[in-house]
Amino acid sequence: MTDIIVNGMAFSLPLFIIAVGGIYSERSGVTNLALEGFLGAGAFFGAVFVTLTSGLFAATSQLPMYLALIVAMLGGALYAVIHAVLCIKFKANQVISGVVVNILAMALTDFLTSQINSVALGQSSDKFVLTVSGRLTFEPLASIPVLGGFFTNVYPFEFVIIAVAVVAWYAMYKTRFGMRLRACGDNPYAVDAAGCNVARLQFTAVLISGALSGLGGMCFAYSVFGNYSTSIYTGYGYLAIAAMIFGNWKIPQTLGACLLFGFARSAGYVLVQKLGMPSTYSDLIMILPYALTLLLLVFFSKNNRAPRALGEIYDKGKR
Amino acid sequence: MKRNKTSPLSRAFLAVMGNEKRQAVTIPLFAVFLSLIAGAVLMLLLGKNPIDGYISLLQGCGMLPKEKYAGGKGMFTDLMGYLDIWTPMLFASLAVAVAYKAGLFNIGVSGQMLLGGFLASITVGYSPLPAVVAKPLTIVVCMIVGALAGALIGVLKYKFNINEVVSAIMLNYIFQYVISFFILTYFVNPVTRQSETVSAAARLTLQDVQLFGMKTVVPLGFVLALIAVFVMHFFINRTRQGFELKAVGASRSAAEYAGVSTKRTILMAMSLSGALAGLAGATYYLGYLGSIQPKVLTTTGFDAIAVCLLGNANPLGILASSFLITIITKGGTYMNSSIGVPQEVSSLITGLMLLFAACGVYIRARLKRVKDRLEQEEKEAKKEGGKA
Numbered sequence: 001m002t003d004i005i006v007n008g009m010a011f012s013l014p015l016f017i018i019a020v021g022g023i024y025s026e027r028s029g030v031t032n033l034a035l036e037g038f039l040g041a042g043a044f045f046g047a048v049f050v051t052l053t054s055g056l057f058a059a060t061s062q063l064p065m066y067l068a069l070i071v072a073m074l075g076g077a078l079y080a081v082i083h084a085v086l087c088i089k090f091k092a093n094q095v096i097s098g099v100v101v102n103i104l105a106m107a108l109t110d111f112l113t114s115q116i117n118s119v120a121l122g123q124s125s126d127k128f129v130l131t132v133s134g135r136l137t138f139e140p141l142a143s144i145p146v147l148g149g150f151f152t153n154v155y156p157f158e159f160v161i162i163a164v165a166v167v168a169w170y171a172m173y174k175t176r177f178g179m180r181l182r183a184c185g186d187n188p189y190a191v192d193a194a195g196c197n198v199a200r201l202q203f204t205a206v207l208i209s210g211a212l213s214g215l216g217g218m219c220f221a222y223s224v225f226g227n228y229s230t231s232i233y234t235g236y237g238y239l240a241i242a243a244m245i246f247g248n249w250k251i252p253q254t255l256g257a258c259l260l261f262g263f264a265r266s267a268g269y270v271l272v273q274k275l276g277m278p279s280t281y282s283d284l285i286m287i288l289p290y291a292l293t294l295l296l297l298v299f300f301s302k303n304n305r306a307p308r309a310l311g312e313i314y315d316k317g318k319r
Numbered sequence: 320m321k322r323n324k325t326s327p328l329s330r331a332f333l334a335v336m337g338n339e340k341r342q343a344v345t346i347p348l349f350a351v352f353l354s355l356i357a358g359a360v361l362m363l364l365l366g367k368n369p370i371d372g373y374i375s376l377l378q379g380c381g382m383l384p385k386e387k388y389a390g391g392k393g394m395f396t397d398l399m400g401y402l403d404i405w406t407p408m409l410f411a412s413l414a415v416a417v418a419y420k421a422g423l424f425n426i427g428v429s430g431q432m433l434l435g436g437f438l439a440s441i442t443v444g445y446s447p448l449p450a451v452v453a454k455p456l457t458i459v460v461c462m463i464v465g466a467l468a469g470a471l472i473g474v475l476k477y478k479f480n481i482n483e484v485v486s487a488i489m490l491n492y493i494f495q496y497v498i499s500f501f502i503l504t505y506f507v508n509p510v511t512r513q514s515e516t517v518s519a520a521a522r523l524t525l526q527d528v529q530l531f532g533m534k535t536v537v538p539l540g541f542v543l544a545l546i547a548v549f550v551m552h553f554f555i556n557r558t559r560q561g562f563e564l565k566a567v568g569a570s571r572s573a574a575e576y577a578g579v580s581t582k583r584t585i586l587m588a589m590s591l592s593g594a595l596a597g598l599a600g601a602t603y604y605l606g607y608l609g610s611i612q613p614k615v616l617t618t619t620g621f622d623a624i625a626v627c628l629l630g631n632a633n634p635l636g637i638l639a640s641s642f643l644i645t646i647i648t649k650g651g652t653y654m655n656s657s658i659g660v661p662q663e664v665s666s667l668i669t670g671l672m673l674l675f676a677a678c679g680v681y682i683r684a685r686l687k688r689v690k691d692r693l694e695q696e697e698k699e700a701k702k703e704g705g706k707a
Contacts, residue, residue, distance in 0.1 A: 090680065103673060111663035115661075286492075291489075297475075297486070298475070298481065301480045
């Protein structure tokens, strides 16, 4: 049971913060299929930072990890500029732009990874090795039956994610910026009439989306993979999109969806282990989050309401 | 009021790009041009000669002679090998295009290819049927399976309001893992760690054929793919269903108002798209490869999006754009082995090509603005001329 909670949380939270990134973009009216590319690009920047500065820190220092998370956020935001420019400035089809941004991210980071490896480090490798981040156990709390799992073997980045998510939630629902952003996704013309710059608002939203996805991607690199390579593009970005839609584009509900995915996945793995099934059966477990998503969408998406102006290209002249 | 004159540069650009009708061709060509330049710059940065690089791309595809060939092989061998890998790409891009015309985005082509290829492999590929029966049967099985997989996405879309992109991606993963499980459990070849090779009778690409004194493969599916291009062109532009498809793609509510059943059209578009994806799977898994690698989803279905975009979702445009992109992807291997340009460069060129193609709307808008301004200036010039 403890294993299920530990691994479930370690998977759900990065997924959640990526999905929050998606919510920011889509609530502002910009369809975002590019989360996959954002998270990979963000993690790439973080991993490059860790690799290039590895000599500067003491081996046991946890500081590089926190810095890497920040760099990953900046890198994700930087990469998100492509999507923002294509969608907002160039008025390209937002679905196409998202797919293009993903394909480009994969090609670009793949190329740069092997180049940086050979030029800066003099080795031929297609990945950056990261240390798997340390884990914390909070002793008195960890021995509580069942619930203790939430305090055992916790990755430090989980707290970062929770902190960032709380800020993101506050900004979205309690500030003027958040209110305008949400209004933008439903009726950008009204926002414009109220004297607010729609393009700038959407641009900011997409950049935030990139930053949050980059953070999530870096966390995946530190936990699930333990290194950075193109294998980071395994579709978690798309899974986050599914979680966002399942969560009806609202942050609290999306957290629920992500927890469900994470726990379904970790419970499946534990089940395979417990029943002593051969390892090929883990392939069947891998489909659990995806199959569950589809099934739940079948039941719930009827009542789903996407932001009304989602995917619409804002044209001032139409006002 | 004095206004800046339109710069000669934008005038020249407008003249090159032509009127709106010609722009359908020139804008994608412009994207290709830009990405090839970007690729050349990249190769220069890596210290390679870009001209050698692009020549080696063509050499790898049998379009230019290489310096030397292994015994019994020649340019023709490379060319046939190129056609062999071009075929599934052509089908897959057509699959994306049909859905795209109806305003749907079929990102599940790779999954539909895999499902069709796998089911055809285990039913026909591992059976003792003679070639006359097995080959057509392979094609039929793949088409039907693909069509059903595509239709499923269509049903989820109109019945349960599930975004087709999300459901297609979920299905991609489900197919990938379930099929990987079955392959590893029942059909794995212990040496290659892939599925067992399908029988020669069922295989759509003839292996080791002696032609013109050279050993080569013969991709039978290529003829089918060429036919499919023209059939799709006719279907989209000359039939009622094709018109309804485009109407739904242009505006769902307007099509509904005009009496077109959107439900039926969505279902038809997705089934057709799935069937074409199935054909891509047939020519890929039972033609080009002959076996299936577990846990891997081919990139063909995703590259096909690029091809479709570059070809303006027009079957004839796709014929040209898939021709080009396949040269870059297939030739990349030879470019790597002959002059040592990393393989990633070729995928980067493809990625950039896509990026520039996605800017097409913007370029078009800019051109229109330049044109409007030019007309305005001409009018003003005429007025002034009249006064004087």
